[in-house]
Amino acid sequence: MSSIGKDLRKILGDKQVLDLPEDVSAYANDATFYIAKKNPDAVAVPKTTKDVSEIMKYAFKNKIPVVPRGAGSGLAGGCTPVHGGIVLDMKKKDRILEIDHKNMSATVECGVVLNNFNRELARQGLFYPPDPQSMSVCTLGGNIATRAGGPRGVKYGTTERYVTGLEMVMPDGTVMTPGGKVMKMSSGYDITHLMTGSEGTLGVITSAHLRLLPMPAAKRTIVVTCTTVDQAAEIVSEIIAAGAVPAMLEFLIKLAISVLNKYISPPLPLLGEAYLLMELDGSASQVEDETRDIKRICTGMGAVDVRVVTDDAESATYWWARSRLYPGMLQIFKRVITEDITVPRNSIPEFVRRVQAIAASTGAFIGLAGHAGDGNMHPTILHTEISEEMSKKAEKAIEEIIRAGLDLKGTISGEHGIGIHKNKFTELEHGADQIELMKKIKAAFDPHNIMNPGKIWIEEAR
Amino acid sequence: MKLTDYSEIISRCSQCSFCQEYCPSFQAMGTENFLAKHRMNLIREVLIDKTMPESDRFREILDKCLLCTNCTRNCFSLVPIDEIVIAARSEMLKNQKGLGALKRGFMSRVLSEKGLRSIAGMAGSLAGKVGIGKNMPQISSKPFDSIYKGTIKAEGEQRGRVAYYTGCGSNFLFPDVGASVVRVLTANGIEVVIPENITCCGLPLISEGDIDGAADMMRRNIEALSEVDAEAIVMDCTSCRMMFIKKAQKMFGKDDPIQEKIIQLLLKIKEPSAYMTEKGCAVQSKSATKKVTMHIPCHSDRSAEKNLVAMLKSSSAEYVAMDNPESCCGAGGTFYMNNSDMSEKLRKIKVDDIKATGADIIVTECPMCRFYIQLGLPDKKVMHPFEFMAGE
Ligand SMILES: Cc1cc2nc3c(=O)[nH]c(=O)nc-3n(C[C@H](O)[C@H](O)[C@H](O)COP(=O)(O)OP(=O)(O)OC[C@H]3O[C@@H](n4cnc5c(N)ncnc54)[C@H](O)[C@@H]3O)c2cc1C
Numbered sequence: 001m002s003s004i005g006k007d008l009r010k011i012l013g014d015k016q017v018l019d020l021p022e023d024v025s026a027y028a029n030d031a032t033f034y035i036a037k038k039n040p041d042a043v044a045v046p047k048t049t050k051d052v053s054e055i056m057k058y059a060f061k062n063k064i065p066v067v068p069r070g071a072g073s074g075l076a077g078g079c080t081p082v083h084g085g086i087v088l089d090m091k092k093k094d095r096i097l098e099i100d101h102k103n104m105s106a107t108v109e110c111g112v113v114l115n116n117f118n119r120e121l122a123r124q125g126l127f128y129p130p131d132p133q134s135m136s137v138c139t140l141g142g143n144i145a146t147r148a149g150g151p152r153g154v155k156y157g158t159t160e161r162y163v164t165g166l167e168m169v170m171p172d173g174t175v176m177t178p179g180g181k182v183m184k185m186s187s188g189y190d191i192t193h194l195m196t197g198s199e200g201t202l203g204v205i206t207s208a209h210l211r212l213l214p215m216p217a218a219k220r221t222i223v224v225t226c227t228t229v230d231q232a233a234e235i236v237s238e239i240i241a242a243g244a245v246p247a248m249l250e251f252l253i254k255l256a257i258s259v260l261n262k263y264i265s266p267p268l269p270l271l272g273e274a275y276l277l278m279e280l281d282g283s284a285s286q287v288e289d290e291t292r293d294i295k296r297i298c299t300g301m302g303a304v305d306v307r308v309v310t311d312d313a314e315s316a317t318y319w320w321a322r323s324r325l326y327p328g329m330l331q332i333f334k335r336v337i338t339e340d341i342t343v344p345r346n347s348i349p350e351f352v353r354r355v356q357a358i359a360a361s362t363g364a365f366i367g368l369a370g371h372a373g374d375g376n377m378h379p380t381i382l383h384t385e386i387s388e389e390m391s392k393k394a395e396k397a398i399e400e401i402i403r404a405g406l407d408l409k410g411t412i413s414g415e416h417g418i419g420i421h422k423n424k425f426t427e428l429e430h431g432a433d434q435i436e437l438m439k440k441i442k443a444a445f446d447p448h449n450i451m452n453p454g455k456i457w458i459e460e461a462r
Numbered sequence: 463m464k465l466t467d468y469s470e471i472i473s474r475c476s477q478c479s480f481c482q483e484y485c486p487s488f489q490a491m492g493t494e495n496f497l498a499k500h501r502m503n504l505i506r507e508v509l510i511d512k513t514m515p516e517s518d519r520f521r522e523i524l525d526k527c528l529l530c531t532n533c534t535r536n537c538f539s540l541v542p543i544d545e546i547v548i549a550a551r552s553e554m555l556k557n558q559k560g561l562g563a564l565k566r567g568f569m570s571r572v573l574s575e576k577g578l579r580s581i582a583g584m585a586g587s588l589a590g591k592v593g594i595g596k597n598m599p600q601i602s603s604k605p606f607d608s609i610y611k612g613t614i615k616a617e618g619e620q621r622g623r624v625a626y627y628t629g630c631g632s633n634f635l636f637p638d639v640g641a642s643v644v645r646v647l648t649a650n651g652i653e654v655v656i657p658e659n660i661t662c663c664g665l666p667l668i669s670e671g672d673i674d675g676a677a678d679m680m681r682r683n684i685e686a687l688s689e690v691d692a693e694a695i696v697m698d699c700t701s702c703r704m705m706f707i708k709k710a711q712k713m714f715g716k717d718d719p720i721q722e723k724i725i726q727l728l729l730k731i732k733e734p735s736a737y738m739t740e741k742g743c744a745v746q747s748k749s750a751t752k753k754v755t756m757h758i759p760c761h762s763d764r765s766a767e768k769n770l771v772a773m774l775k776s777s778s779a780e781y782v783a784m785d786n787p788e789s790c791c792g793a794g795g796t797f798y799m800n801n802s803d804m805s806e807k808l809r810k811i812k813v814d815d816i817k818a819t820g821a822d823i824i825v826t827e828c829p830m831c832r833f834y835i836q837l838g839l840p841d842k843k844v845m846h847p848f849e850f851m852a853g854e
Contacts, residue, residue, distance in 0.1 A: 022519040026500040073479045137482040327476040330539035
């Protein structure tokens with residue numbers, strides 16, 4: 001029993017603390033286990049904001065690192081401890097506090113699972129667009145802390161667009177409530193949106209006010225089969241340029257479809273090298289018009305096939321399978337490292353060409369998928385074996401991909417966050433001055449550097 | 463099914479955590495140390511890489527798996543999680559000594575060749591010592607196979623002939639289920655033969671890690687069923703079907719001559735209502751005017767339940783689906799006997815879901831789900847779908 005565990009038991013009671021090695025090792029990693037894996041000394045499972053506040057006061061006083069954690073589905077090594085300390089498992093703070101139709105706003109605790117939230121909203125005819133593909137398990141707290149996005153980013157933007165206010169606990173235990181239910185706010189610094197995307201490095205998000213939309217009246221899935229990867233990228237660009245705004249616009253290579261086809265019913269004939277998977281939504285007539293426009297663009301540019309899926313059950317199989325692409329790739333490969341470079345949308349074709357060139361020159365096997373509609377691509381390093389040689393190739397490929405993305409005026413992370421997965425590249429993206437400013441901001445929130453230390457940028461020796 | 467067979471495949475886990483949606487153990491306990499994914503990581507560290515000791519806590523975490531298979535069925539990386547847990551328990555069975563070992567190997571000790579029959583006379587003694595036997599379903603003094611033997615003729619024009627593999631549930635615990643299956647089949651022109659020499663499917667044994675013991679039973683079953691002259695072998699229990707369809711081949715070496723017999727049998731094993739649908743039988747429920755809902759046992763492959771629901775809907779009864787018919791009821795075979803805290807939490811969710819439907823009758827194929835749900839829902843009636851169809 002660690003002394004931290006003993007102390008936490010005094011604060012929370014026995015049931016809300018774990019500190020046996022067999023237990024805490026469950027909190028050593030997220031989905032990027034190959035980069036980060038380190039046990040915390042103890043795991044605390046707060047149920048109330050007061051619990052969180054008490055834990056933070058204790059940690060602040062004793063300068064113990066604290067790492068907030070939602071579902072642990074992150075793809076950046078964000079919720080994994082670098083220096084041990086306490087992991088805060090936030091999943092038990094999981095109540096939907098209010099769904100306010102008059103303000104089209106919901107108030108939720110941070111541990112609410114996105115899909116549970118979606119189910120409740122659907123029952124009430126409401127809609128919360130952000131759709132990270134881990135929605136069956138990821139928490140709204142994790143989504144907010146990473147500014148998570150997903151296929152709907154193209155039309156609806158990502159999480160930060162929907163957060164209007166928070167309840168949060170500062171590193172010293174102070175509880176604050178920046179923002180609110182108001183739709184706009186020009187009053188003072190925007191603490192709400194500074195916390196949004198802060199990856200647990202500034203404080204603990206305990207609940208949030210989220211903006212809601214009415215559920216669109218109609219939806220339709222379209223699958224476009226393209227002869228080449230380049231052609232698919234060009235079509236994406238053209239669709240955007242033509243002013244069409246699909247709700248989702250996903251890019252997938254043949255390999256991905258061949259894995260997902262087991263779950264798509266009926267399976268898609270593998271007639272092309274790349275595929276675009278779209279959903280249109282809006283009023284029935286809007287969806288009709290857009291279907292026609294998109295069909296025209298795709299056929300005009302030489303797509304092999306444009307399939308308009310009219311059966312709801314069938315479209316659901318596409319989206320369900322799509323959400324499981326990452327674990328699905330493990331059916332074939334030994335390791336899969338997913339990047340989330342995002343480029344200005346007109347640069348997608350060029351970015352795709354560069355990634356292909358990088359694959360050729362480094363010898364790494366790179367898959368391409370992505371929420372292409374918003375410029376977010378997921379070049380994926382597919383390992384056929386676990387070896388030092390393969391890791392070296394992967395590392396080289398990742399670095400070159402990142403440089404290519406930045407060269408095209410993109411960002412190294414469109415949605416996953418930085419964590420420790422890409423912390424050596426943030427300075428490359430933002431420059432030393434901005435990183436210095438970020439560090440000062442962190443110090444203002446967290447003078448003892450106890451909140452999720454070691455993330456976002458490379459830490460100076462402690 | 464040896465752990466060494468899985469040492470590579472276990473690393474295929476992408477750590478995506480999607481099993482949080484499916485793992486009842488995680489849902490009841492609420493923390494990730496009881497999640498399917500973590501069990502894989504621990505098994506690798508403790509039993510494969512041996513970087514951690516085989517501690518009591520490790521055993522407890524593994525024992526808190528219900529072997530519901532929900533994670534495995536939904537794992538996109540295709541990690542056979544339940545089988546890896548079984549293989550790990552098999553190692554634990556070898557390694558553990560004393561009362562712990564006695565408790566761990568309880569079912570495999572008492573079930574032996576005769577299946578549940580061997581427990582009948584011994585309630586109390588050994589069972590009591592290891593804390594098993596509380597809240598056990600009563601073993602019937604008139605098991606199904608003491609009443610039904612040989613061939614039972616079809617009524618009217620004969621449409622087909624099946625062998626009925628009677629699992630322990632329908633034979634010893636709820637012989638009325640066996641009787642109902644026979645009644646519904648024969649009433650629809652199906653001749654039923656009760657095979658001789660069959661025994662338990664072995665699931666209680668592999669759950670404890672006694673893979674060899676389970677394999678012996680399975681071999682005996684396969685041999686016995688291969689002898690029967692029938693166009694199909696019907697099984698009314700989801701778990702028995704899972705054992706034959708999903709596990710039997712894996713329990714024997716690739717070159718074992720039994721494999722050929724298994725392949726032949728797999729073509730014939732069916733859920734009885736599916737067989738009847740194939741034969742064009744129109745089943746009418748005799749339990750008209752009742753409101754009925756269905757609990758889907760974790761071990762169901764879902765196709766049988768779809769068929770049963772279709773049948774219930776076509777009958778005159780009113781069928782109401784519950785919100786989450788697939789959520790685990792907490793029974794997990796005999797799991798609930800040792801893990802009442804966890805099981806009761808899961809059952810509460812199930813019972814609330816059932817109550818919200820307003821149904822008078824709950825049907826479910828699994829005898830243990832049935833027993834356990836009934837305990838938590840004393841004023842409703844829980845039964846097998848075939849009892850419902852035969853008229854309660
Ligand atoms: C198969 C798969 C598909 C994915 N698809 C997408 C996708 O399409 N889009 C996308 O954006 N992401 C995706 N992800 C990544 C991940 O699911 C998201 O980043 C998600 O938002 C993480 O939520 P979580 O609850 O798992 O958070 P965690 O992984 O537990 O934590 C993520 C970060 O948030 C911090 N954090 C968590 N809770 C709090 C809190 N209450 N207060 C303060 N900080 C907190 C943590 O410290 C950490 O830095 C995917 C992951 C997988 C495995």
